[in-house]
Amino acid sequence: MPEDGYQWKKYGQKFIKNIQKIRSYFRCRDRRCGAKKKVEWQPGDPSVRVVYDGAHLHGSPSSSNGGGGGQDGAANRYDLSTQYFGGAAPTPQTR
DNA sequence: AGCCTTTGACCAGCG
DNA sequence: TCGCTGGTCAAAGGC
Numbered sequence: 001m002p003e004d005g006y007q008w009k010k011y012g013q014k015f016i017k018n019i020q021k022i023r024s025y026f027r028c029r030d031r032r033c034g035a036k037k038k039v040e041w042q043p044g045d046p047s048v049r050v051v052y053d054g055a056h057l058h059g060s061p062s063s064s065n066g067g068g069g070g071q072d073g074a075a076n077r078y079d080l081s082t083q084y085f086g087g088a089a090p091t092p093q094t095r
Numbered sequence: 096a097g098c099c100t101t102t103g104a105c106c107a108g109c110g
Numbered sequence: 111t112c113g114c115t116g117g118t119c120a121a122a123g124g125c
Contacts, residue, residue: 011118012118016115
């Protein structure tokens, strides 16, 4: 569970055949927070692709320390694009 | 007590 | 109409 500064709750995991990858579904612990996170990786690959969906309605939790939070900075802009983690992009110039 | 994690089953949309 | 997939929910156990 790669900590990105937010607390997530895993609510499901499935193997997507379309891409032959395992996908884990995470949701922000806060219900009022419609932020969602999906993590997918290939079987046998330590690299994982993290996909952020939605945005946190509350600011970011001061630190990785759970609890807190509540800052109304609303300064969190999550790119709906896919983000790579752990340098899983050895050759991003494939495109 | 609260929180977290894991699995199975269900539902909806599409061709 | 059927089958398939993707996405979500619920319950239980452990610390």
